[in-house]
Amino acid sequence: MNSFFFLGGSLTGLKQRTGVDVANVDASSVRCNLWGATRSPAFSMDGDFVIGAVFSIHYHIINARNLRFAYTMIFAIEEINNSTELLPDINLGYQIHDSCAAVPVAVQSAFQLSNGGDNVYYKDNNCSQSGMMAGVVAESGSTPSIAISRVIGSFDIPQVSHIATCACLSDKKQYPNFFRTVPSDAFQAVVLAKLVKHFGWTWIGAICSDSDYGNNGMASFLQAAEKEGICVEFSEAFHRTQPHKIQKVADFIRRSTAKVIVSFTATGEMKVLFEELATKPSPSRQWIGSEAWITDPNLLRFTFCEGAIGYAIPKSDIPGLRDFMLDLSPTEVASSPVLTEFWEETFKCTLRKELHVCNGSEDLQKVPNDFVQSSPLRMSTLVYKAVYAIAHAIHILQYCFIWDYIKIKELYPFLFVFLDSALKKVNFTHNGYSVSFDANGDTVAVYELVNWQKDESGNIEVLTVGYYDASLPKNKEFHMNRNITWMDGKQEVPKSVCTDSCPAGTHRVLQKGKPICCYDCIPCPEGEISNTTEFWPNAVKDSCHPKPVEFLSINETLAIILAVFSVGGACLAILTAAVFFHHRTTPIVRANNSELSFLLLFSLTLCFLCSLTFIGAPTEWSCKLRHAAFGITFVLCISCVLGKTIVVLMAFKATLPGSNITKWFGPPQQRLTVMFFTFVQILICTVWLVVRPPFPMKNFSTYKEKIILECALGSAIGFWAVLGYIGLLAVFCFVLAVLARKLPDNFNEAKFITFSMLIFCAVWLTFIPAYVSSPGKFTVAVEIFAILASSFGLIMCLFAPKCFIILCQPEKNTKKYVMNKK
Structure with a gap:
C-alpha cells in the first residue's frame, strides 16, 4: 500500500512535468524515431520485459570471463522465468550486446537498447515492439559505463552495473539512474590506504589505468594515503595501448626504492605491464592490487608477483550455473557466432567443413578455460544480483499498481520513471546474500583480502586471508584469519620506508x-x-x-605551606569576625564602623581562600577563576578600606562647628561606594573573560628539559587592567589615609589604615618584578605569596590592635577612652 502511494505520487509528478496523463496513454499515439544504427545483439530472447546488457565479450579475441557474465545473465533470467514466486505471470527476455572493449561501440549499443526490444521499430510511423526494455546491466568497466549512463539516462532507463566501481558514478546529479552491485572505489581506496598503514609501509609507488576507473580510484587512494602519513615516490597512469608509456612505468618500478607498489588498474593494463616487466629481471616488489585484477586467473602465470595482496569481491556460489554452462549443445553453439568462435578457440577445431573439424566429443570440463570455473565465483555473482535487482523492481511495480500485463503496456514508454523509483526500494535476500541500494545507488562494501601464494606444484593460487565489511561497527570492519605470504615467498613483512629510523644520538x-x-x-x-x-x-x-611536566602541585612542600597559610589566614579572619560580633555593642567596635568592618573581614576571608585556586594543575576553569576571584575580592577589600578612610575624614569634619557633612556619607552612601568600585572591577574581569580569557598551556621555551604547565594570560591588557585598578584604589586610599593620620583622636584608625596601605603597596610593587622574573611554578608561588602577604598586612594592621584591646585591655574599651583627645 505504501509503495502504491509512493509511485502514484510519481504519476502525478510526471503528468505535471509532461502534460501527459500516463495512466490513460495509448502507445499507438506516441511517435518515436530510431537512434543510432542497428547492431545485432550477441544473445537475445523476446519477453514481456527485456533486460538489456553490454559486456566486453571481445578484446582482440574472445574474453571468456565476460562471456561467462553473459551466460550468467541468461541463466538468471531463465531461473526467474521458471520461478513461481518472482514475476510468476511475466516472462523476461534479454538483449546482450558486445562492446568489444571500445567506448564508441558501447555507446552504439546503448542507443540501440534505448530504442526498445527489436531492430525494427516502424509501422505506419508508430512505435512497435514485442518486449519492453526494463533496464540495462552494463558495463565491464567504469569508462564505458559512464558513456552508457549518459545515453540511456536521457531516457530515464535504469542502469545496474556489476563491475563499474568509479566513485564518480555515485554522483546522482550526473547519473540519476545509475545503480551497482559492486562496491564503490570510494570504499576500496580508503581500505587500501589502511592496509598499507597497517603493515607499516610509508614509502610506496603507485600506478593506475589512464581511465575513469584508474584515475578516480588513484586520486581517492592518494588522498586517503596522505591522511595516513604515507608518502608516494611516484604515481603514474598508463593505458594498454601506450607501449612507450608502459615501458616508462616499468622502468620507474625497476629503479624505485619503494618496495611496495599499489596498482589501481584494470586487467588489460596489468597484463601488458607484467609482460613488460618479465622481459628484464627486476628487483622484487610487493604488489597491492585493486579488485579489478587481483583475482584474474590469466595473471597468475606471472610468478614474480608471488605474495601480491589486495581486496577482492567475496567468493560465492550460484547453484546450477556451472551445469547450465556445461550443457551447451552443438546446435546452440553453431547457431551463435560468438559461441562458435569461443568453441573453436578453446578446442582448436572448427565447426565449418575444413581441417580439424570438431567431432562433437569436446568437453569444457577437460579444457582449462575462464568460461566454466571450478572455483567459486566473484564477479559473475554481481551480474546475477543485478538481474535479480531489476526483476524485483518489476515485481514491486506489479504489486504496486495491481495491474495486469496489458495495463503496463499502456504505461510504456513512461515505465522507466517508475522502475527507477522501484529500484531504490529493492531489498531482498537470495542464495544467502542480500541486495539493496543506498541513496547514491551503491551497495554495502564487502571485500575479501586475498593473497597470491604458491601451491605444492609451484603454481600461483589466490587464497583468502581476511575480509573487510563496512556494515560492521567502527574499528571492527577489518579481520585477518590466515597468514600472508609476502614477495619472494617470504613469511616476514617486507620493509618499505624512504629512510630508516634515526639511530640514538x-x-x-x-x-x-x-x-x-x-x-x-x-x-x-x-x-x-x-x-x-x-x-x-x-x-x-x-x-x-x-619530559617531566611541572606545575605547583598540592603534593609539594611549598604548595602545602602556602595552602596552610591560606587556610590559616581565612580562619583568622573568621575568628576576628567572631570576636567583633561577640563585642559588637562595645564602643571600640561601634566606633570603627562595624558594617564595613564585617564586610572587610568577609572580603579578606575570600582573599585568603582565592590563593588556593592557584595550586594544582591548571585547567580551563581554574585559569579563569583564579584571576577573576583574585581581582574582584581584592577590589572589594580595598573598597571597604577606602570607605573606612572616608568615614574617618568625614567624622573629623563633622566635629567642626556648623558642619553637617556626615549626612552626605552615611551607611547607604558607604554601601553604594563599595558596590560601585567593585562593580567596575567585575566589568573589567567580564570583558577580559569574554574577549580573551586565560587558558592552560604547555610552556616549552622556559626550560628545554621540562614542560611548564601554566595559565596563559590570554589578554595581557586584561591582566594588567585588573592589577592596575587594584593599585589605583590602593594609592587613592593610601593618600587619604596619610592626610588623616594626624587627626587628634586617642585611637586614630587612619594611622593603621596608612600602615596597612603602605604594606599593601610595598608588597605589590615588589611582586611585579618578582612575578616577571620567576621561572616555572615559582611564578605562581610568588603570586600566592603576594596575596597572602598583603592580606595578612591588612588584617594585622586594621584588626589586631582592636582585638588586643577587646581581649586584653577591656578597661580601654570605653567611650571616654575612644573619644579622648591626645
Missing part, C-alpha cells in the same frame, strides 16, 4: 624537495635527541623519556 632533518618520509639523520645538539618537544634524552643519549 641523532635526529631527523627533512630533505629539501622530498616528502616528509625522507630525511637525513644528524647528531643532536647538547640536550636534544629528537625534534619531538615532549621527550628528552637520558644522560648517554641512547633513549628518549617523556
Whole structure:
C-alpha cells in the first residue's frame, strides 16, 4: 500500500512535468524515431520485459570471463522465468550486446537498447515492439559505463552495473539512474590506504589505468594515503595501448626504492605491464592490487608477483550455473557466432567443413578455460544480483499498481520513471546474500583480502586471508584469519620506508624537495635527541623519556605551606569576625564602623581562600577563576578600606562647628561606594573573560628539559587592567589615609589604615618584578605569596590592635577612652 502511494505520487509528478496523463496513454499515439544504427545483439530472447546488457565479450579475441557474465545473465533470467514466486505471470527476455572493449561501440549499443526490444521499430510511423526494455546491466568497466549512463539516462532507463566501481558514478546529479552491485572505489581506496598503514609501509609507488576507473580510484587512494602519513615516490597512469608509456612505468618500478607498489588498474593494463616487466629481471616488489585484477586467473602465470595482496569481491556460489554452462549443445553453439568462435578457440577445431573439424566429443570440463570455473565465483555473482535487482523492481511495480500485463503496456514508454523509483526500494535476500541500494545507488562494501601464494606444484593460487565489511561497527570492519605470504615467498613483512629510523644520538632533518618520509639523520645538539618537544634524552643519549611536566602541585612542600597559610589566614579572619560580633555593642567596635568592618573581614576571608585556586594543575576553569576571584575580592577589600578612610575624614569634619557633612556619607552612601568600585572591577574581569580569557598551556621555551604547565594570560591588557585598578584604589586610599593620620583622636584608625596601605603597596610593587622574573611554578608561588602577604598586612594592621584591646585591655574599651583627645 505504501509503495502504491509512493509511485502514484510519481504519476502525478510526471503528468505535471509532461502534460501527459500516463495512466490513460495509448502507445499507438506516441511517435518515436530510431537512434543510432542497428547492431545485432550477441544473445537475445523476446519477453514481456527485456533486460538489456553490454559486456566486453571481445578484446582482440574472445574474453571468456565476460562471456561467462553473459551466460550468467541468461541463466538468471531463465531461473526467474521458471520461478513461481518472482514475476510468476511475466516472462523476461534479454538483449546482450558486445562492446568489444571500445567506448564508441558501447555507446552504439546503448542507443540501440534505448530504442526498445527489436531492430525494427516502424509501422505506419508508430512505435512497435514485442518486449519492453526494463533496464540495462552494463558495463565491464567504469569508462564505458559512464558513456552508457549518459545515453540511456536521457531516457530515464535504469542502469545496474556489476563491475563499474568509479566513485564518480555515485554522483546522482550526473547519473540519476545509475545503480551497482559492486562496491564503490570510494570504499576500496580508503581500505587500501589502511592496509598499507597497517603493515607499516610509508614509502610506496603507485600506478593506475589512464581511465575513469584508474584515475578516480588513484586520486581517492592518494588522498586517503596522505591522511595516513604515507608518502608516494611516484604515481603514474598508463593505458594498454601506450607501449612507450608502459615501458616508462616499468622502468620507474625497476629503479624505485619503494618496495611496495599499489596498482589501481584494470586487467588489460596489468597484463601488458607484467609482460613488460618479465622481459628484464627486476628487483622484487610487493604488489597491492585493486579488485579489478587481483583475482584474474590469466595473471597468475606471472610468478614474480608471488605474495601480491589486495581486496577482492567475496567468493560465492550460484547453484546450477556451472551445469547450465556445461550443457551447451552443438546446435546452440553453431547457431551463435560468438559461441562458435569461443568453441573453436578453446578446442582448436572448427565447426565449418575444413581441417580439424570438431567431432562433437569436446568437453569444457577437460579444457582449462575462464568460461566454466571450478572455483567459486566473484564477479559473475554481481551480474546475477543485478538481474535479480531489476526483476524485483518489476515485481514491486506489479504489486504496486495491481495491474495486469496489458495495463503496463499502456504505461510504456513512461515505465522507466517508475522502475527507477522501484529500484531504490529493492531489498531482498537470495542464495544467502542480500541486495539493496543506498541513496547514491551503491551497495554495502564487502571485500575479501586475498593473497597470491604458491601451491605444492609451484603454481600461483589466490587464497583468502581476511575480509573487510563496512556494515560492521567502527574499528571492527577489518579481520585477518590466515597468514600472508609476502614477495619472494617470504613469511616476514617486507620493509618499505624512504629512510630508516634515526639511530640514538641523532635526529631527523627533512630533505629539501622530498616528502616528509625522507630525511637525513644528524647528531643532536647538547640536550636534544629528537625534534619531538615532549621527550628528552637520558644522560648517554641512547633513549628518549617523556619530559617531566611541572606545575605547583598540592603534593609539594611549598604548595602545602602556602595552602596552610591560606587556610590559616581565612580562619583568622573568621575568628576576628567572631570576636567583633561577640563585642559588637562595645564602643571600640561601634566606633570603627562595624558594617564595613564585617564586610572587610568577609572580603579578606575570600582573599585568603582565592590563593588556593592557584595550586594544582591548571585547567580551563581554574585559569579563569583564579584571576577573576583574585581581582574582584581584592577590589572589594580595598573598597571597604577606602570607605573606612572616608568615614574617618568625614567624622573629623563633622566635629567642626556648623558642619553637617556626615549626612552626605552615611551607611547607604558607604554601601553604594563599595558596590560601585567593585562593580567596575567585575566589568573589567567580564570583558577580559569574554574577549580573551586565560587558558592552560604547555610552556616549552622556559626550560628545554621540562614542560611548564601554566595559565596563559590570554589578554595581557586584561591582566594588567585588573592589577592596575587594584593599585589605583590602593594609592587613592593610601593618600587619604596619610592626610588623616594626624587627626587628634586617642585611637586614630587612619594611622593603621596608612600602615596597612603602605604594606599593601610595598608588597605589590615588589611582586611585579618578582612575578616577571620567576621561572616555572615559582611564578605562581610568588603570586600566592603576594596575596597572602598583603592580606595578612591588612588584617594585622586594621584588626589586631582592636582585638588586643577587646581581649586584653577591656578597661580601654570605653567611650571616654575612644573619644579622648591626645
